[in-house]
Amino acid sequence: MVKIEEAIKQREFKDPYNKLMVNLLYTHSYLVSAQSGMFKPYGISPEQYNVLRILKGQNGTPTTVSSIQERMLNRMSNASRLVEKLKLKGYVKREECPTDRRQVDILITDSGLKLLATLQEQVDRFNREAIHLSEDEVSALSELLDKLRG
Template sequence: MQIDKEIQASKFEDDYHKVVINIAYTSGWLNNLLRYELEKYKLTGQQFNVLRILRGRFPQPATVNLIKERMVDKMSDASRIVDRLVQKGLVSRCTNNKDRRSVDIRISDAGLEVLSQMDNQFKTKDFIKSNLTEQEAATLSDLLDKLRG
C-alpha cells in the first residue's frame, strides 16, 4: 500500500519529505513483524542482534565495545542487553586472559540452539520476498546505502 494511504496523509512538502516518512514507517512495520517472531522466543530485537553478532564470531569471543560497533541500533545499551542474555543463559561473560580489565562475551550452546530453532522457523527475508524480487531488494539496499552516503 502507498504511504499516503497507509498513514492517511494527502500532502507532503516534497518527495524528500515523503521518502523520510516512508522509510520511518517501513522501519516500524518491519520491526513489528520481527517483534512478533521474536516474542515466541522471549527475545527483543536488540537481544537477537547481539546473539547473531556473537554467533558470527563463534568460537571467538567479543567485547561489549565490539558488539556496540556492530549493532544495528547504535543507541542500544549493549552492556544491559548482554546482562539480560547472561541471565537467560544464552551468553556467558568471562575475564579476558590477555587483558584482565577486558571482559569476553561468548554465545552459549543454549544461545546457539535458540538461533538454530529460529533459523528453522523463519528467515528475515520471508518478511519481504513476497513483495520484492531479489533484484528489487538489491536495488533498494543499494539506494539505502547511497542515502546514508
C-alpha cells in the same frame, strides 16, 4: 499495497524527500514491530537477536561489549544491558579476560546457538514474506539504501 499516504492518512507531502523520510521511518517501525512479534515467543527482542548473531559470527572467539556495540544495527541500543539479559537467559556468558582483568569477554553459549538454529528457518521465511519485492528489486533497493547513506 498500501501507500504511505493511506497508511498514515496524509494526502500530500511537502516534497519527495519529506515523503521518503516518512516512508523509511514508517517502514522501519513496521518491520521492527513484525520482528518483535516473531521473537516474542522465544523471549528475546530484535536487538537481543542482533547481539546473538554478532556473537555467532565470532566463531567461538570472545569479544567485548564495546565491539558488540560497534557492530549493532541499532547503535542506540545499550549493549551492556542486552548482554546481561541474554546472560540471565543462558544464551551468553561473560568471562574475565585472562590477559586484561579490566576487560570482560563475551561468548555465545550452546543454548544461544541452539536458539539461533531454531529461529533460522523462521527468520528466512519472515524476510521473504515481509518484503514484497522480487529478488532483482531487493538487490536494487539494497544498493539504493547503501547509496542513500553515502
